[in-house]
Each structure stands twice: as structure tokens, then as C-alpha cells.
Amino acid sequence: MSERKQREERLRNRQGGGWGTASTMYFHAVELVFRESAKAVADDPTKTSRWVYAGLPVLMAGVEAFLIEHQHLLKDSSSIQTLAGVDPVRDVLKLYPLTDELRQDLEALIEIRNQIVHPSSVPFGKPEWPESLQRLRDRKVLDGNTPQSGMHALALLASHRVFEWAVEQCAEALDVVADSDPERSWLFHGQAQNLWRVLEKPTPHGAEIC
Numbered sequence: 466m467s468e469r470k471q472r473e474e475r476l477r478n479r480q481g482g483g484w485g486t487a488s489t490m491y492f493h494a495v496e497l498v499f500r501e502s503a504k505a506v507a508d509d510p511t512k513t514s515r516w517v518y519a520g521l522p523v524l525m526a527g528v529e530a531f532l533i534e535h536q537h538l539l540k541d542s543s544s545i546q547t548l549a550g551v552d553p554v555r556d557v558l559k560l561y562p563l564t565d566e567l568r569q570d571l572e573a574l575i576e577i578r579n580q581i582v583h584p585s586s587v588p589f590g591k592p593e594w595p596e597s598l599q600r601l602r603d604r605k606v607l608d609g610n611t612p613q614s615g616m617h618a619l620a621l622l623a624s625h626r627v628f629e630w631a632v633e634q635c636a637e638a639l640d641v642v643a644d645s646d647p648e649r650s651w652l653f654h655g656q657a658q659n660l661w662r663v664l665e666k667p668t669p670h671g672a673e674i675c
Contacts, residue, residue: 486534491527492659495520499628499663506625514625518581521622521631525554525578528571528635531656532557535642539649561642570634573600577622577631586616598622606630629664636660 502516532549549557555572563571576597589595592611594602598618601607606626612618636657643653 486530486538486656488527488531488534488656489659491523491530492663495524495527495632495660496663498523499632502625502628510626513623514628515623517622517624517628517631518619520628521574522578522582524631524635525574527660528638529554529557531639531653532642534656535646535649535653538652540646558638561638561645563638563641567634567638567641569600570604571638573597574631574634577601580615580618581622584615584619586614586619588614601627601630604630632660632663636664 498516498520502514502520505514505516506512529549532554536545536549547556547560555575558568558571573596576595580595580597589612592613594611595618598607598612598621607621607624609621612621639657639660640654643650643657646653
């Protein structure tokens with residue numbers, strides 16, 4: 466059996482044993498990368514920060530880990546049909562009451578993560594904004610001209626402002642997921658604060674993080 470199949474079997478047929486919260490490790494890694502990105506633009510917010518290429522894929526991995534934990538921790542998950550870690554993240558997110566705006570933001574971030582980890586630097590052909598980048602442009606976190614190629618699109622993403630916005634949208638989504646199960650919300654809001662901590666700002670569900 467391939468490792469991928471083994472992984473899916475573990476998720477579909479959860480066994481007893483110890484649990485850890487992998488999302489905490491991912492979000493701590495995001496925090497470390499975010500700090501370096503902030504340093505890169507400290508004297509000029511318009512400067513390029515390529516730290517987003519490292520941070521955004523880890524951020525989205527943390528979101529997926531959080532969803533896996535929410536489906537399984539302290540809960541019988543045997544009846545869940547759409548499984549985090551097996552099914553696409555965008556399908557798992559449909560299980561939760563995200564606003565249309567937030568859902569579109571997360572879907573754009575999933576596509577941008579794909580652009581980073583599966584690069585295609587060739588020209589697009591007819592120049593036009595990819596939908597995911599257009600979403601960021603509409604949200605006023607991305608500047609620049611219409612990208613002519615995958616390489617140009619990747620260059621446009623080298624922005625601390627994009628990184629900051631991505632972290633905030635993901636943190637808001639995690640709070641929605643936490644609120645969807647009141648009995649366990651205390652646990653998952655605590656895990657979400659690991660991501661809010663990256664932004665060094667007051668969190669919606671806790672004291673100000675220093």
C-alpha cells in the first residue's frame with residue numbers, strides 16, 4: 466500500500482492512541498517566517514518580500530491540519546463523509562458557515578498556494594488576471610499590471626501585505642470553524658489564537674496577544 470493510501474486509511478478509520486495538534490507547529494512556523502517578512506519591509510512597506518513563498522504554503526497546511534483536528538479531536542468522526550486531509554480543502558470548508566466573502570478569499574488563497582508549490586513560469590497567452598489574483602486585487606492587497614506569465618504572477622505575490630492579509634483571512638475562518646461546535650469551541654479558539662498571534666493584534670475571542 467502506498468504512503469498516500471496509508472494516510473487516507475488512517476484518516477478514514479481513526480484508531481485509538483495519542484493525539485497532537487499539528488496545526489500548532491505549522492502556525493508557529495508561519496509566525497517565524499512572518500517575522501522575517503516584516504523585517505524585510507520594515508523601512509519601506511512597498512519593498513518586495515519573498516518570504517510569502519515559504520509562509521503561505523505552510524499557512525494553508527496549518528489550516529488543513531486544523532480542519533483534521535476539528536473533525537476528530539474529542540469527537541466521533543465515523544459519520545463524516547467529507548474528510549479533511551482526504552478531500553479537497555475547499556470541499557471541507559463547505560461544511561462550515563463561512564460568509565461568501567470569506568469563502569471566496571480562502572478559495573483564492575488555495576489557488577495561490579497551488580501557484581507557489583506547482584510553478585508554471587510560461588506565458589499565459591492572452592494576458593488576463595487569473596481569478597485568484599483578481600480576488601486579491603479586488604480586496605486591495607495586490608498591486609501591479611496584468612501579469613503576462615506565471616513568473617510575473619509569482620513576482621506580484623512577493624508582498625508582505627499579501628502575507629498579512631492571508632494570515633488574517635485564515636484566522637477568521639478558523640474562528641468560524643471553532644464557533645460551529647459550541648461544546649468544543651474553547652479548544653479550537655485556543656488553537657486559532659496561535660494564528661492570530663502572528664499578527665500581534667487583539668483577537669476576536671481572547672485577550673490581546675503580546
